[in-house]
Amino acid sequence: MSDITELSNFINGEWRPANCEHWIEDYSPANGAHIARIPCSSSEDIDAAVEAALDAADNWANLSIAERADWLDTIAGALEERAEEVAQLESLDTGKPISLARSVDAARSVANFRFFAEQGREFESEVFEMSDATNRVVYKPVGVAGLITPWNLPLYLLSWKVAPALLMGNTVVAKPSEMTPMTASLLAEVIEDVGLPRGVFNLVHGNGIDAGAPLTSHPDVNLISFTGGTTTGREVAKSASSGFKKLSLELGGKNATIIRADVDIENMIHGIVRASFLNQGQVCLCGSRILIHESIYDTFVEAFLNAVANMVVGDPADEGTELGALISAAHRDKVLSYIDLAEEEGGDILCGGGAPVGIPQAFENGYWVSPTVIDGLAPDSRCSTEEIFGPVVTLHPFSDDEEAIEIANMTDYGLAGSIWTADIEAGSAMAEQIDSGMIWVNCWLHRDLRVPFGGVKNSGVGREGGRWSLGFFSEAINICVKH
Numbered sequence: 098m099s100d101i102t103e104l105s106n107f108i109n110g111e112w113r114p115a116n117c118e119h120w121i122e123d124y125s126p127a128n129g130a131h132i133a134r135i136p137c138s139s140s141e142d143i144d145a146a147v148e149a150a151l152d153a154a155d156n157w158a159n160l161s162i163a164e165r166a167d168w169l170d171t172i173a174g175a176l177e178e179r180a181e182e183v184a185q186l187e188s189l190d191t192g193k194p195i196s197l198a199r200s201v202d203a204a205r206s207v208a209n210f211r212f213f214a215e216q217g218r219e220f221e222s223e224v225f226e227m228s229d230a231t232n233r234v235v236y237k238p239v240g241v242a243g244l245i246t247p248w249n250l251p252l253y254l255l256s257w258k259v260a261p262a263l264l265m266g267n268t269v270v271a272k273p274s275e276m277t278p279m280t281a282s283l284l285a286e287v288i289e290d291v292g293l294p295r296g297v298f299n300l301v302h303g304n305g306i307d308a309g310a311p312l313t314s315h316p317d318v319n320l321i322s323f324t325g326g327t328t329t330g331r332e333v334a335k336s337a338s339s340g341f342k343k344l345s346l347e348l349g350g351k352n353a354t355i356i357r358a359d360v361d362i363e364n365m366i367h368g369i370v371r372a373s374f375l376n377q378g379q380v381c382l383c384g385s386r387i388l389i390h391e392s393i394y395d396t397f398v399e400a401f402l403n404a405v406a407n408m409v410v411g412d413p414a415d416e417g418t419e420l421g422a423l424i425s426a427a428h429r430d431k432v433l434s435y436i437d438l439a440e441e442e443g444g445d446i447l448c449g450g451g452a453p454v455g456i457p458q459a460f461e462n463g464y465w466v467s468p469t470v471i472d473g474l475a476p477d478s479r480c481s482t483e484e485i486f487g488p489v490v491t492l493h494p495f496s497d498d499e500e501a502i503e504i505a506n507m508t509d510y511g512l513a514g515s516i517w518t519a520d521i522e523a524g525s526a527m528a529e530q531i532d533s534g535m536i537w538v539n540c541w542l543h544r545d546l547r548v549p550f551g552g553v554k555n556s557g558v559g560r561e562g563g564r565w566s567l568g569f570f571s572e573a574i575n576i577c578v579k580h
């Protein structure tokens with residue numbers, strides 16, 4: 098028992114036990130070990146956190162944006178000092194490789210605070226002149242921001258919301274995923290250490306029903322930013338809509354990776370494998386459907402399977418590991434059930450399909466699925482159109498650009514996609530035909546934090562990123578003065 102970390106809520110600058118007697122247990126995905134427990138918080142805890150956030154709101158809103166930007170930089174500096182701890186905790190809690198946790202999760206969490214601090218310093222509101230009047234746009238805080246985040250990129254996504262929310266003068270109640278609570282608590286420690294005013298940032302641990310839902314429906318919460326599954330997003334939208342809260346939903350994806358006939362396979366294959374399997378395929382942007390021009394189908398598939406076979410799957414703590422474990426036993430079972438379904442739907446499993454062969458005994462109780470490549474499925478089959486969110490990709494031939502676009506758009510999702518081609522002009526033209534919020538050409542997840550991020554169709558509502566985040570986390574008020 099002594100190795101199990103017990104986490105508390107952080108409300109009004111204090112670590113508080115929850116108003117409930119239940120705990121939620123947290124397991125290490127790599128070996129199934131019990132590593133932590135969090136309070137199963139209730140609506141009373143959410144009420145307390147919202148009250149603290151409301152009490153802190155006026156003083157925080159009265160600071161200038163430059164002063165709040167300084168706070169973000171202070172948080173970034175303190176978080177950076179604990180970057181290795183962030184990486185270790187994130188790898189332990191999610192099962193992801195330590196190299197990924199260092200280079201992506203820990204680094205980006207710090208970068209998010211720095212980036213929004215910079216955005217705050219550069220921020221200029223608009224002035225619109227008329228012949229007889231001047232319009233001046235003033236950006237006011239929205240109020241209390243409810244931030245709900247998932248388990249795949251825990252601190253990366255939480256900091257992506259906390260930083261702009263605070264910058265624009267809102268106070269925050271954060272509810273991280275109950276499956277990955279560790280680094281959210283670390284962020285609260287950092288925030289306590291740097292002395293951010295009490296109540297400006299509050300953290301409530303717990304599950305979606307008992308803690309998430311009371312946050313989304315709370316009458317004093319004015320804004321909800323949610324990242325998670327599409328089904329949950331629908332519930333969040335319903336709950337938030339009756340109070341006319343500002344709402345941003347970043348939901349699932351079923352993204353196409355389009356390989357045109359002129360692609361330079363040798364040079365691009367590494368990027369295409371990365372797009373397929375980063376974070377065990379548990380990134381909403383991953384390319385889980387690979388559409389390949391029929392003239393290079395066999396050559397590409399051979400190169401792809403060779404590259405996948407060379408991926409190092411195993412101990413997440415090992416520096417050389419490229420693929421770790423899935424988040425939970427339930428999620429692994431969901432992914433495996435899709436592989437079974439693929440066989441029922443007539444697919445051929447070209448590699449993978451179950452736990453990796455030869456996984457060391459220490460990891461036998463973990464939640465593992467080896468990288469899986471499936472051929473022969475119809476592009477409109479369930480496995481080819483529903484989000485699996487694991488290390489599973491399906492392969493589909495196409496005969497021309499029109500057919501590739503038609504297949505790419507054959508899902509209810511519309512988050513991202515990538516096109517791989519030597520013809521930049523054709524690739525860029527094709528990108529405009531795909532119903533998705535983000536398309537990369539000859540790269541994937543090449544992020545500029547200034548650009549809009551978000552999806553169309555069932556992949557979400559709204560945009561965050563750069564000035565889109567600043568707009569979402571504020572209320573634009575126009576003041577028109579007659580000359």
Ligand code: TXE
Pocket residue numbers: 245246247248249272273274275303304305306308309310313324325326327329330332333347348349350380381484485486
């Ligand atoms: O996410 P949930 P789950 C997809 C992926 C995955 C599926 C389900 O396909 O298999 O979603 O994953 C909180 N009111 N993505 O079940 O439930 C919950 O506590 C308010 C894509 O793990 O959406 C957690 O903090 N909050 C995705 C957060 O919502 C509620 C990343 C996300 O959990 C709630 C993760 C409720 N009623 C999964 N119910 C992406 N877009 O990257 C749950 N929550």
